[in-house]
Amino acid sequence: MNVAIRSALDVMLGRDGQVVVFGEDVGYFGGVFRCTEGLQSKYGETRVFDTPIAEGGIIGVAVGMGAYGLRPVAEIQFADYVYPGLDQLISEAARLRYRSGADFTAPLTVRMPAGGGIHGGQTHSQSPEALFTHVCGLKTVLPSTPYDAKGLLIASIEDDDPVVFLEPKRLYNGPFDGHPERPIVPWTDHPLGDVPEDYYSIPLGVAAVRRPGSDVTVLAYGTMVYVAEAAAAETGVDAEIIDLRTLLPLDTDTIVQSVEKTGRCVIVHEATRTSGFGAELAATVQELCFFHLESPIQRVTGWDTPYPHAQEWDYFPGPGRVGAALRSVMED
Amino acid sequence: MDAGNDPDPPTHHGPLRFQVPEPSARPGDEPDFSYLDVPPAGDTRRPEVSVDPHQIRDLADAMIRVLDDDGNAVGPWAPGAELSADAMRRALRAMVITRAYDDRMFQSQRQGKTSFYMRSTGEEAIAVGHALELGPRDMFFPTYRQQGWLIAREWPLVDMMCQIFSNERDRLHGRQMPVMYSAKEAGFFTISGNLGTQFIQAVGWAMASAIAGDTCLAAGVVGEGTTAEADFHHALTFAATYQAPVILNVVNNQWAISSFQGIAGGASSTFAARAIGHGIPALRIDGNDYLAVVAGIRWAAERARRNHGPTLIEWVTYRAAAHSSSDDPSKYRPQDEWKAWPLGDPVERLATHLGQIGEWSPVRQNELDEEAKAIVRAAAKEAEGYGTLLDGHVADRRSLFEDVFKEMPAHLRRQRDELERLT
Ligand SMILES: Cc1ncc(C[n+]2csc(CCOP(=O)(O)OP(=O)(O)O)c2C)c(N)n1
Numbered sequence: 001m002n003v004a005i006r007s008a009l010d011v012m013l014g015r016d017g018q019v020v021v022f023g024e025d026v027g028y029f030g031g032v033f034r035c036t037e038g039l040q041s042k043y044g045e046t047r048v049f050d051t052p053i054a055e056g057g058i059i060g061v062a063v064g065m066g067a068y069g070l071r072p073v074a075e076i077q078f079a080d081y082v083y084p085g086l087d088q089l090i091s092e093a094a095r096l097r098y099r100s101g102a103d104f105t106a107p108l109t110v111r112m113p114a115g116g117g118i119h120g121g122q123t124h125s126q127s128p129e130a131l132f133t134h135v136c137g138l139k140t141v142l143p144s145t146p147y148d149a150k151g152l153l154i155a156s157i158e159d160d161d162p163v164v165f166l167e168p169k170r171l172y173n174g175p176f177d178g179h180p181e182r183p184i185v186p187w188t189d190h191p192l193g194d195v196p197e198d199y200y201s202i203p204l205g206v207a208a209v210r211r212p213g214s215d216v217t218v219l220a221y222g223t224m225v226y227v228a229e230a231a232a233a234e235t236g237v238d239a240e241i242i243d244l245r246t247l248l249p250l251d252t253d254t255i256v257q258s259v260e261k262t263g264r265c266v267i268v269h270e271a272t273r274t275s276g277f278g279a280e281l282a283a284t285v286q287e288l289c290f291f292h293l294e295s296p297i298q299r300v301t302g303w304d305t306p307y308p309h310a311q312e313w314d315y316f317p318g319p320g321r322v323g324a325a326l327r328s329v330m331e332d
Numbered sequence: 333m334d335a336g337n338d339p340d341p342p343t344h345h346g347p348l349r350f351q352v353p354e355p356s357a358r359p360g361d362e363p364d365f366s367y368l369d370v371p372p373a374g375d376t377r378r379p380e381v382s383v384d385p386h387q388i389r390d391l392a393d394a395m396i397r398v399l400d401d402d403g404n405a406v407g408p409w410a411p412g413a414e415l416s417a418d419a420m421r422r423a424l425r426a427m428v429i430t431r432a433y434d435d436r437m438f439q440s441q442r443q444g445k446t447s448f449y450m451r452s453t454g455e456e457a458i459a460v461g462h463a464l465e466l467g468p469r470d471m472f473f474p475t476y477r478q479q480g481w482l483i484a485r486e487w488p489l490v491d492m493m494c495q496i497f498s499n500e501r502d503r504l505h506g507r508q509m510p511v512m513y514s515a516k517e518a519g520f521f522t523i524s525g526n527l528g529t530q531f532i533q534a535v536g537w538a539m540a541s542a543i544a545g546d547t548c549l550a551a552g553v554v555g556e557g558t559t560a561e562a563d564f565h566h567a568l569t570f571a572a573t574y575q576a577p578v579i580l581n582v583v584n585n586q587w588a589i590s591s592f593q594g595i596a597g598g599a600s601s602t603f604a605a606r607a608i609g610h611g612i613p614a615l616r617i618d619g620n621d622y623l624a625v626v627a628g629i630r631w632a633a634e635r636a637r638r639n640h641g642p643t644l645i646e647w648v649t650y651r652a653a654a655h656s657s658s659d660d661p662s663k664y665r666p667q668d669e670w671k672a673w674p675l676g677d678p679v680e681r682l683a684t685h686l687g688q689i690g691e692w693s694p695v696r697q698n699e700l701d702e703e704a705k706a707i708v709r710a711a712a713k714e715a716e717g718y719g720t721l722l723d724g725h726v727a728d729r730r731s732l733f734e735d736v737f738k739e740m741p742a743h744l745r746r747q748r749d750e751l752e753r754l755t
Pocket of ligand 1: 024053055077081084475477525526527554555556557558559585587588589651655
C-alpha cells in the first residue's frame with residue numbers, strides 16, 4: 001500500500017503545482033514507511049521537504065499554506081503522534097471555512113499511519129479515527145487496499161476541505177487477516193495490489209462491498225476488512241462485508257441497503273470500544289434500519305486499554321472474536 | 333493564488349525563495365564537520381554559579397571542554413581533586429557496560445528475541461554523568477537513549493533485559509515497547525514514546541519540590557530534534573518564570589532519525605542559545621568529555637540547589653549507531669561519519685585520561701571490556717531463562733486490564749472476562 005500512496009503523491013505533485021508534501025523524515029529519506037521515497041529527488045525541496053519534529057507546527061503551517069492557496073499534504077509519522085497537532089486541526093483547519101464565511105479555507109490532507117499489528121506498543125499502534133469524526137469540518141478516510149489508497153488519496157488532495165487520511169500500517173506491505181503466524185503475502189502477489197500508474201480518483205463517501213452475502217452485514221474498515229473476510233470463511237457464515245473506506249462523510253445508503261437485506265449487523269474496528277466509531281455506526285443502523293433488525297447489533301473492537309506491546313494478539317480483535325460475533329448474531 | 337491585493341505591489345527584490353537547510357554530507361560524500369567549531373580544551377571561562385545569566389550569553393556559543401587531545405584535564409572547568417580516580421573508574425565501567433549491554437540487546441533484536449532496540453553508543457557519558465552526579469532523591473526525566481543512568485545506578489541488568497524481552501518478569505508486564513523503562517526507586521521517570529513530553533514534566537516536578545520546600549532537583553532530557561516540539565518551549569517558559577530547580581538538557585547528537593540538526597533550527601544558532609531569550613543560563617558542553625560532563629552537571633545542580641533556578645545545557649555529541657533497530661543510517665548519512673567525529677569517543681577519552689594520570693592501562697581496559705561482556709552475557713542468560721517475545725513467555729493477558737485505573741471499572745472487568753473466555 002505504501003507504493004500506492006507514493007504513486008498518488010507522485011501523480012498529484014506532477015499534475016498540480018500547488019501540491020506540497022512534507023513531514024518528519026519525509027524529504028531526503030523518503031519517510032519511515034517509504035511512502036515518499038524518491039519524491040524529493042524528482043520534485044525538489046520546494047515541493048517535498050523535511051520538517052522539524054513538531055506536529056503542531058506541521059499542521060499549523062499546512063493551514064497557513066492552504067489559506068494562501070497551496071494544497072499541502074502533511075505526514076504525521078504515526079497517528080499516535082498527532083496529538084500535539086490537534087489544536088491546529090480541530091480548532092483551526094476544521095473551522096476555517098465556517099468561521100470566515102468561506103473567506104479562507106483549509107484544503108489540506110493530513111496523512112498518518114494508524115493501527116497495530118507491528119509490535120509497536122501503545123505509541124505506534126493507535127486507531128484514533130473517532131477523534132476526527134467527532135470534529136465538525138474534518139473528513140476522515142481509511143482505505144484497505146492499495147487501489148483504494150491511491151484513488152482516495154488523490155480525491156482527498158483534490159478536496160477543498162481538510163481530510164485526515166489514515167493508513168493502516170499493517171497493510172503497507174501486504175494484506176493481514178489477523179493470523180500473525182501465517183507468512184506475509186506481499187501485495188505484488190495479491191489481486192488488490194494491482195495499481196494503475198496514472199491518475200484516477202475514488203470519490204470520498206462511497207463504501208465498497210468486499211464480500212456479498214445474505215446472513216449478516218459486517219461494517220469494517222482498514223485491516224479489519226481482511227479479518228472479517230477470514231472470520232466469514234472460518235465460520236461459514238455468509239456475511240456481507242462492507243468496507244466503509246470513508247468514515248466521514250459516511251455512505252449510509254450502502255449500509256442501509258445491506259442491513260435491510262440481511263437483518264443483522266456486526267461492527268468491527270481495531271480502536272477501543274467506548275465512544276469508538278462503532279458506536280456511531282450502531283446508532284446509525286438502529287435509527288435507519290430498526291424494523292429490519294432481527295438481532296441486536298454487535299461490536300467487536302479493541303479493549304478499552306492502551307495498546308500493549310507483548311500481548312498484541314490478545315488485544316487485536318482477530319478472526320476468532322469476529323467469528324464468535326458472527327455466530328452469535330446468527331443464533332439470536 | 334489570490335493572496336494580497338491586485339495589482340501586485342512593486343518590488344525590486346525579485347521573487348522569494350523557499351530555503352531548506354542541507355546537511356554537510358550525504359551518503360557517498362566525505363564526512364564534513366567543518367560546521368562545528370571545536371575550541372581547544374580549557375579555553376572557556378567558568379563563571380560563578382550565582383552569575384547573572386545575561387553576563388554569560390557568550391557561553392551559549394562556546395564549548396566547554398576539559399580533556400585535551402592527550403587526555404590531560406585542563407582549564408577552569410577541570411574538576412581536579414573533586415573527582416577521584418575511583419569515581420572516574422566507576423563512570424568508565426558504567427559506560428563500558430552500557431555499550432556491551434547495547435550491543436547484546438541489539439543482537440537479541442536481530443535474533444528475534446525482542447521486537448525493537450535503541451542503542452546509545454557514543455553518548456553514554458551524558459546519562460552516566462547525570463546518574464553519578466545527581467542525588468538519590470533527584471528525579472531524571474529521560475529519553476529512550478539514557479539507559480546509561482540505570483546501569484550507572486546499578487539497577488539490575490536482568491530487570492532491564494526482562495523489559496527488553498517483555499517476559500514474565502518484566503516489571504511493566506509487557507505493556508511498553510523495549511527500552512521504555514520505568515524505575516522510580518532509581519530516580520528514573522517512566523519513558524514516553526511521545527517525544528518531549530517529559531521536558532515540561534521535569535519542570536513541574538522541580539516546581540513541586542520548591543513548592544514543598546524540599547531539597548531535590550529534576551533533570552530533563554530531549555534530543556536536539558525534539559527541541560522543535562512545543563513542550564520544549566513550555567519547559568523553558570515555565571522554568572524561567574518560576575526559577576524552577578531543574579537542569580534542562582538537550583542532547584545534540586547531530587541526527588534525529590534521518591534529519592540533521594539543521595532541520596530543528598540548529599543551522600541558525602546553537603540549541604544552548606534557545607535559553608537566552610528566556611534569561612536562563614546556557615552552557616554548551618563537549619558531551620564526549622566525561623570531565624566536562626561532570627563539571628557542567630555540578631555547576632547547574634549547585635546553581636539550582638542555591639535557588640538560582642534552571643540551567644539549559646546543550647551536550648554536543650554524535651549518535652554513532654542507527655536511530656533504532658528499524659533504521660538504516662547508510663540511507664541518509666556517510667557510512668563512516670562517526671569515525672570523523674571531531675569529539676571522539678567518550679569511553680576512549682576517559683580511559684586515556686585515567687592512563688595519563690597513572691590510574692589506568694590498556695591491560696586494565698581490556699580486562700574491563702571482557703568483564704563487561706561477561707556480566708552482560710550472564711545477565712542475558714538469566715533474563716532469557718524467564719522468556720522472550722520469541723518463546724511467548726510474556727505477562728498474563730489478564731494484566732492488560734490492570735493499571736488503566738486504580739480500581740478496575742465494571743466495563744473493564746467485563747472485557748477482561750470476555751478475553752478470559754476466549755481460547
Ligand atoms: C511526538 C512525536 N513525534 C514523532 C515521533 C517519532 N520519532 C521518534 S524518535 C524521533 C527522532 C528524535 O530525534 P532527537 O530528538 O534528536 O533524539 P535522538 O533520537 O537523536 O536521540 C522521531 C521523529 C515521536 N516519537 N513522538
